[in-house]
Amino acid sequence: MKKFFVLLILLTLVLSGSTIIEYGYKVGDKAIDFKLKNVDGNYISMSDNPDNNGYIIVFTCNTCPWARGYEQRIINLHKKYVPEGFPVIAIQPNDPEVQPGDSFEEMQKRAEEYDYPYPYVIDAGQDITIAYGATKTPHVYLLERVGSDYFVRYIGGIDNSPRDGLLATEKYVETAIDQLLAGEEVETTVTKAIGCSIKWSTVAKAKLKKL
Template identity: 35%
Template sequence: MTNRFTAVSMATLVLAAAAQTAGALQFGDAMPASTVQMKSVTGKEVTLGEAAGRKGTLVIFSCNHCPWVKAWEARIAALGNELPAKGIGVVAVNSNDPAAYPGDDYADMVARAKARGFTFPYVVDSTSDVARAFGATHTPEAFLFDGAGKLVYHGAIDDNAQDPAKVKHHYLADAADALLAGRPIAVTEAKAIGCSLMLRPKG
């Protein structure tokens, strides 16, 4: 895993820990872009509203090429496959321009979802407008909404991408557990680290 985080690869990454995006959603904001149709790796068109769960919805901006996504991907898959049965819908969204990031095209998404065993929708944001609506800037970046569609958590998966055994704070999983239990969420935003989203040009 250490090899994935060399100085060379780090040069291509954006460290969101320095500052959260000014345009990102704030705690309590409503889920945007909930009616936008996005193509899933199954070939079906899906909206965030359709994928929403009775108790909440988790939207994760992801991709195929990013070493940070790859480091967290097993944990993302496990949580994403578990939550829908508990009432939290899950959608992974790829907003990257495949012309800028080879390996992020639709065919690669299909292969990636199959390899990782995703049972939740992995969709392509074909205009990148969903990412813009969320203010998302990197991958992975999680947005957890409650059953009323209000943002209750935004940020990192946990505090250690490289070594799952050394995780001290399971930010996203803990937020989901608290939401399901009806408890206050202790950490509503955690600074995240990831690769820069390369959005398609507007127009």
């Protein structure tokens, strides 16, 4: 009997270990729009600006050192690609109950202090984070608009130099956008990067288990 329980626990562990990235979008999938509260109090949707060519959706937060390390580069990405119709929307995915440093008030402070030129919205119920399949911060989803739909063209990291952007030899997001703008296929559609795990609420954890 004891052995059976051990086996059961082991099986649960193995399953939860391997299914962790089975949910969420893959490249080519249609991404849902959202209506999330920005640090200025307004609600933001992608369809607010229906003429954009797409969006750089960045799941990021206040508290993760990797996210903070990329903060300036996210600002630069936005400034560089707003004229090309690819603005940034930064989504804070962590549950503030679990990670108080990522509360809405703390987000407001950080956005003001670092003068974010893009919306910094909170995914209060974590449903968008689950739908997209973000697992960490920072985690980028590059979306291209086709008609009134948004399609995932790239998922992953920002570049290959977390410590110092100047040393990056590959700028994944920039390259992908440039290829889209040139009417080409995105060559590198998925990359992986180390990041901080998403801090899930108990409710969100239960939802994830069902997926």
